[in-house]
Amino acid sequence: MNTKLMFSSNSDEYATPQELFDELNSEFKFDLDPCATDENHKCNKYYTMHQDGLTQKWGGV
Numbered sequence: 001m002n003t004k005l006m007f008s009s010n011s012d013e014y015a016t017p018q019e020l021f022d023e024l025n026s027e028f029k030f031d032l033d034p035c036a037t038d039e040n041h042k043c044n045k046y047y048t049m050h051q052d053g054l055t056q057k058w059g060g061v
Contacts, residue, residue, distance in 0.1 A: 013037055013040075013049060015036075015040035015042075016042060018042075021042050030042065030043050031043055031044075031045060032045045032046065032047075032058055033045070033046035033047070033053075034046070034047050034053030034054065034056065034058065035047065035049070035053050035054070036048060036053075037049070
C-alpha cells in the first residue's frame with residue numbers, strides 16, 4: 001500500500017484501498033461511491049468532487 005501518497009498533501013482526493021473496499025462491499029453490497037473520481041470509482045454509480053456527492057440524493061440508486 002502506498003501510504004506515502006495517501007498521507008501527502010499533493011491532493012485532497014484519496015481512493016479507498018481496494019482490499020478494504022472489497023471486504024466491506026462483501027457485507028454491505030455498495031451501489032454508490034459518493035466521493036470518487038472518474039479514475040478511482042468503486043461502483044458504477046458515483047459522484048466526483050465537482051458533482052459534490054455529499055449534496056446529492058443517495059436513495060433509489
